[in-house]
Amino acid sequence: MPFDDVLNRLDQWLEANAPDELRVLNPPATAAQISEVAENRFDLHPELRVWLSRHNGVSTWARPGGPGGLLPGGHYPLDAEGMRLGQRDMEQEVAWSLEDENEEFVVGATAHVRWVPLARTVTGTQLVVDHREGPTEGAVLEIDQDLELWGVVRWKSVAEMFEETVLSLETGRPVPTATGGETRAEYVHEDDGTWQLVWR
Template sequence: MKPADTVARLDAWLREHAPGDFGQLAPPADPRLVDGIAPDRFDLHPDVRSWLELHDGSAVDRVLAAGAFVPTDFPLLGAARMSDGLRDMEEEVARAVEDDEAEYVVGVTADVRWLPVALNHTGGQLVVDHREGPGFGAVLELDPSVGLNGVKRWDSLSHLLETVLEALAGGSPVPTATGRKAVPRIEADGVPLPHVVWDVHYG
């Protein structure tokens, strides 16, 4: 399924069942911001461009809990924050090279071709791998709080969106990078608008 078709179906599901999340979806990104994410570095994966052509992130108001409908509780980033995240990656790699610690960092905890596309409240990141090779376009998870270093979660951003849509529509669990299961539910009590939360099951 084309990314635009998946996002259209996801938008419709959120509008009906999780209006808090739907209201957090930003309009399309400014094409100039998209072109400025990685100029003279690499071409953006088509899935990243497709997402940004539809929504410039999923957390218009970052203070609200809504918008984090990707397991586990990740809001998707817009163009400006992707650009900032990439610069942070580049700076981390540069520091590692300068300190002669590249083997412990590059391709492990940071890479100049890892484009951050989601960030959760614990500091975990989802990145799209733009390195050449069979892993091109894959979505990896990084989370130093639980020792995750570039663990592959999905084959592509399209695959991520399809998985989320299937899980939300069917209430089915999604395996986490640590082997547990995240199950979606709608939080409606004590909130202005219902939104998706992911409950992690440790058993």
């Protein structure tokens, strides 16, 4: 299914079933904001460009807690600036690991200069898009220190992640987790009067 169609279906489902989640999604990022994510380091993956051209992540006030954790596992999509800062933080982590000679515990596990953070949870779990040349280029990787997931491929592409998310929201079908379990979303009323998707 074309990625634009997947994102149209996501917006339509949220509008009909989870309007607070749609409300916190930002309008499109500008071309300048998108180009600054990788800033001539490498070419930003086309599917990331499509996503940011549709929604520039979630409103900053929505993190942490509240609506916005609409991706499986309760991940909040980052805006272009969050992606840019996250990629630069990874560059710094890699540089420090090389200085400390412990790169085997960092590079390709918790950070890489060609990983672009896509989303995160309030507990620090991250989804990153791999921009390294090779079989995992464009894949969405998961980093979760509590579960000892070190750059594990969660989805083969950004489009696959969103398609699986939309199908789960539309049908109630569970989404497999990186550890072999399952998760699905419930729309929950919060004490502050908002509603949010909670992945259980």
